Amino acid sequence: MNQLPVLVLVLPLLVAPILLLFRDNRYAYNMSLGVSFLNLLLIISLFQHVYENGNMLYELGSWEAPIGIRLNADLLSCYFLLLMNFMSLICLIAGHKNVKSQIEDDNIYLFYIAWLLCNVGFSGIILTNDIFNLFVFLEISSLASYFLISQGNYKASSLAAIQYLFIGSIGAVFILFAIGILYANTGTLNMSDLSNKIINNNISLSMSLSIAMFLIGVGIKTALFPLHGWLVRTYTYAPSIIVSYFSGTSTKIGVYILLRIFLDVFHSINPLEHYELAQLILFLSLIGVLLSTLYAVKQIEVKKMLAYSSVAQLSYIILAIALLTPEGLTASLVHVFNHSIIKTGLFLVVTILFINNKDVSIDDFSGLGSKYPVLMSAFLLLLLGLIGLPLTSGFISKWYLVSAILQSDYWYISAIVLVTSFMTLFYVWLLIEKIYFSVSVNHDSSIPTISQSLCIYLLAAITIYLGIETSLTFGISDQISTNFFYNTNK
């Protein structure tokens, strides 16, 4: 039982080189599917254990912390872990047909290996309790994602991949530098130990530099304005299935790193409050929300529209964190979960229906309401969740978000959040009108297989379920933020 944290990491890591030896595409798919499913089961049992008994530690190689590397599975980690692996599994199942047709045949097994490694990277970032280990896993997932993005069948995929590589590496190097400064100041790399050693009294100049470096590095990863330009460009040229996968995972991992470093490691200093960084982040994310919503409304290409929408929603999440209240943290965590499910579902529908299209315009959705009635009603539910209609999970996130903002007395921020939320209606409704009211029917779409449709139905059903029964999202998030702010159980 106490091997669970390391099993989650090690199992895919073992499978990856085996797949490399075998070089068989179908075998690669089946094995990745199997190991992801097994992983999900392990994570669910880990989650249950941590929920009942408190956080679980595992020392790698039996070296005691702070000398050795330790894995720490607390409630926050389990929450993110469940989300990442569930999204990975869904995208694997729903995307197989796409992978077979979009990726070159020789590379399919490499594709799945890279997918597994990316997932290992994410899980590692979430589980580790050692800050340098965080950097290593961050680079593992980044390298895998650079490869995954370059596999798109656009001419510009390699270019987008290399541009993402440069920006991602810059961000990672900033984080590495910041880690170095932390180590030089405190002599330890273990995150729990760091948070004990960094005390409020004297923040030396080098520590301020470290905080600034972390902010930039994390800002790049979470697409905080003005470091957000890479996200839409990259997602435009990646394979559609990868965009679906990343929209639910890669964007949220930056949020996790932000939370771990700024709220956990730097807990005593509370640098966000101390340097008024919170105000800066608040302001930047507000601009990010406005700009990306405005861009999204103007888009004709559906994937770009959804990508801009993702940037806006991500900025909502960062905004909620920057409020520095327990309610804000709860709201952001709830929205992380809800938004991942909704966005992945939306991207998956686009992926499934338009396998061969490179650019999916709104017109491509013409008349699909009559062709795929059940799938389109699931799509409609997901879109309503994006708008935030009651009884969907989007409404729950919006309620907590606006509630947290109003409780901090930022009435103008809540006004902007609500107006931009209304503006999502503009681009969503263009899609819905085309789907249901268009006279011409687009016959170029591919017919979804049963497993693909089932994935979409599952995601839509979860959106409704989480709109009514919120103990998974809200209950856990509430507990996490109480732990963070009142420091009871770390």
Next chain:
Amino acid sequence: MNILASHILFLSLGIFIINFLRKEKFIGLVSILISLVSLTYVLYIVNMQDSLINQKIDLINIIPGIPLSFSLDYLSLIFLVISNSLWLMVSIFSEKYLELNKYENKSKFYIFFTLSMLATNGIIYSSNLLTTFIFYELLTIATYPLVTFKGDHKSIINGKRYLYYLLGTSIIFFLPAIILTHITAGTLDYKIGGVFTNYNNTTIYILVILFLFGIAKSAIMPFHKWLPSAMVAPTPVSALLHAVAVVKSGVFILLKVMLFIFGIDVLTASGANIIIILFASFTIIASSIIALSKDNIKLRLAYSTIGQLSYIVLATAILAPYSILAAILHLIFHALGKIILFLSAGIIATQTGIKNVSEMNNLSSKLPITCLLMTIGAIIMVGLPPTVGFISKWYLLLGIVESEKLYLLFVIILSTLLNASYYFPMIYKAYFEKEKFSYKGSSCENMILAFPVILIGFIAVFIFFKTDFIVKFITEQII
């Protein structure tokens, strides 16, 4: 299980049944049956009212501390009876109307119609603001496919405007109003005397504005444009939904918010009701002026509705016992009168193809009964005796005098004159003007179509003699 919840569940079951019914012939019949059973539920509830009043039942806990919950009070009881009984009439009307106008896709119509009535009943039964909000949004979404039912370009554009106005105001104004109420007062339940224990005037002002604009279904200007846009819908939709269910829900919620969230004392003490009075008065006059310029019958009726709704809002905002009585009476009577007018307009359009007032010359020779009904409806709207419209206006005037806001007398008199000047031409033209155009369609009235309207007309006239009973009921139980 609690009967209110089972009523809602029954309606959802009804939607499922219609969905799976393949034979188009039976759909209309099943829908009439569903509305009949719904009315039976309501009558049973009326019978059992003493045991049900003010018993709250919590259903699902969506947000911790704010459950989805239902309860019944006397105001809800009145609205419940009106909406469900009128639904039955309109179901009978729609069956024939859809057939005569050769609309296809009847199942879609009836599914969303039933869903809209489910949402309306949900709003009636709600006992806190969150439940109200959920059903309010559901009502918007359920009526959208009905507004865009014809599927042509005009319907889609108007449907989009309808949706943007309603969803936009509810997202930007209504939602923060609810959340702010929750933060300030700690609860969202409707309580007699209001929920605010300690407050400051600024918060109350902000909340009043947010609620006033947020509940755009009550069509206060400047967020009223959705109502004329909704007139592209088929007539049963315009009649039931946009004369009774949707708009009355809006006013109903606004009434409940004013009386049971803010409470009379808070509103008078802070003076925030002046804001509502100003906007409502403006809306009354402006909508009446605009109605004068509209030639299309349904548009003229739509702007008349906007004005009449603001009467109700104005009456409540005056906060005098007589005016609140007037508000509730007008809620009932305007529903009756407006539905007669809309259904008559539907009959006229179906049988003769006339859509504009200027074409109504000598209509009484072709459709005598319909014109008579239209006359009754118009007189109710203008508020002349011996119709019920006069009674609500009378109490409104009493309420104004009681509250000493005498400048409002001017508003009421001016608007009544304006109302007369856009209603009477319709009647005059129908009876006294020479025929200008020739009419298409059969020359005798379709009795099945006219029957429900005649029934409502009878009720409207009959109630005039029974109003003291209603007045006594309202004054005893509510005020």
Next chain:
Amino acid sequence: MIFILNMILFLLGLFIIVRESNLIKKVIGLNIFQSSVFIFYLIASKVEGGVPPILNDYQLVYSNPLPHVLILTAIVVSIATTSLALALVIKIKQKYNSIEENELDKI
């Protein structure tokens, strides 16, 4: 003093990545950028009078081996990144027949 030189190297690397249009030069810039951080670690971990950390009886001041290990890991990461970048450059050259970014942006 040496920290300042190190920061100059850091900024230099960053400048090269942003400013240069040839992709290979950008990769070189990335390497310089990453190396500057490695050097920072090494500078920060210098122990005056330290000997290699092999247990013996005379000396008690050992050099700290941990930063060196960290750098080794980071160098491996850097190599992987560089090789991936170069593979991508080759692919871009195959597709576009050019590796100058200002030309690539126009295509």
